[in-house]
Amino acid sequence: MELARKWVQIVIGFLTNGYWGFPWTRTIYQGPLKVVCSPGLNCYSCPASTTYCPIGALQQLLGGIRFSLDAGQYFLGWYVLGCIGVVGSFLGRLVCGWACPFGFIQEMIYKIPSKKFEIPRCLRFVKYPILFFMVILLPLVAVNDFGLGDPWFCKYLCPAGTLEAALPLLIMQPGLRATLGWLFYNKLIILIFFMFWSLLASRPFCRVACPLGAFYGLFSRVRLVKLRLDESKCTNCEACHYVCPMGVKFNESPNDAECITCMACMEQACKFDAISLEVGGLPLRGSSPAKKTAGQANQH
Amino acid sequence: MNKKRKLRKSSFIVQGLFLLLFLAGVTSGEPSRVLSQSWQICLSCIGIG
Numbered sequence: 001m002e003l004a005r006k007w008v009q010i011v012i013g014f015l016t017n018g019y020w021g022f023p024w025t026r027t028i029y030q031g032p033l034k035v036v037c038s039p040g041l042n043c044y045s046c047p048a049s050t051t052y053c054p055i056g057a058l059q060q061l062l063g064g065i066r067f068s069l070d071a072g073q074y075f076l077g078w079y080v081l082g083c084i085g086v087v088g089s090f091l092g093r094l095v096c097g098w099a100c101p102f103g104f105i106q107e108m109i110y111k112i113p114s115k116k117f118e119i120p121r122c123l124r125f126v127k128y129p130i131l132f133f134m135v136i137l138l139p140l141v142a143v144n145d146f147g148l149g150d151p152w153f154c155k156y157l158c159p160a161g162t163l164e165a166a167l168p169l170l171i172m173q174p175g176l177r178a179t180l181g182w183l184f185y186n187k188l189i190i191l192i193f194f195m196f197w198s199l200l201a202s203r204p205f206c207r208v209a210c211p212l213g214a215f216y217g218l219f220s221r222v223r224l225v226k227l228r229l230d231e232s233k234c235t236n237c238e239a240c241h242y243v244c245p246m247g248v249k250f251n252e253s254p255n256d257a258e259c260i261t262c263m264a265c266m267e268q269a270c271k272f273d274a275i276s277l278e279v280g281g282l283p284l285r286g287s288s289p290a291k292k293t294a295g296q297a298n299q300h
Numbered sequence: 301m302n303k304k305r306k307l308r309k310s311s312f313i314v315q316g317l318f319l320l321l322f323l324a325g326v327t328s329g330e331p332s333r334v335l336s337q338s339w340q341i342c343l344s345c346i347g348i349g
Binding site: 027028030032034035043044045052053056057060061068073074075077078079080081082083085086088089090150151154155158161162165166169170176179180183184185186187188219221222223224280281282 | 307308310311312314315317318319320321322323324325326328329330331332333334335337338339341342343344345346347348
């Protein structure tokens, strides 16, 4: 399953970043596919990006809300919220585990051998104020002299934009380098920080700072596809604690907002067939038959 | 004894609500605005300028 997940991440990474003509055009994709929402965090200023980033789009719409209302247009972010809401209510943070390019990059960096550290669980709450203040409130209320709000998260924090968009564009368009200032270096430091942290801990940006992950996490209890704990089979052996890349203690918190449905707990840890995948409350898949037999033998 | 598991309706209700939101956005013409925004390089977003 882990191999399948990696392949899905790679394929979706290429699908959402499928414009490979950018070395010749030296600019970003400007075609009709960009009306499609990227399910994961993927900057739409990335030269290869063929989809739009919902977090970036939402900030731009909210920042320009005064102009759109003055023009009699009601661009309040319904389309963007609807897209990520449908995805979230269907899959929740499964998107983070299977379809986010930036999550994939962090996982690859984590594989580099080094001393590994845990991320304090309390830090998972940091991403909710980031979602509320930097993505929603500040673009709406903190406007410039022209009445336009800034995309606060994209401008001051998002490391995915720096990695996927800023660096490639600086390579392709040397003229942009003259405009580099403290804003870029600030974001570069943030990128380096999260890349280094990814070496030492699993998915730090996803767990601590991703506003899209925070949004999808709100659907943890109602999403259609999720993992289920069979408490009658669970022995509380805590094996699932050691394999989870998001620090979820599945037997204690099966509807955790951090669960990215990577299925490591189901496939690699649980020997008692206590964890299964369900769709809408109905079982879809349990652990592999070999593990099931081993679990049943242990119980007897 | 295995309990018979029921289909969870809450997921579909939430999906339906967001689908309505999506359709409201489409009818207001928001996709064209999102498209025109995503065609432009957001220089402040990528930390340049």
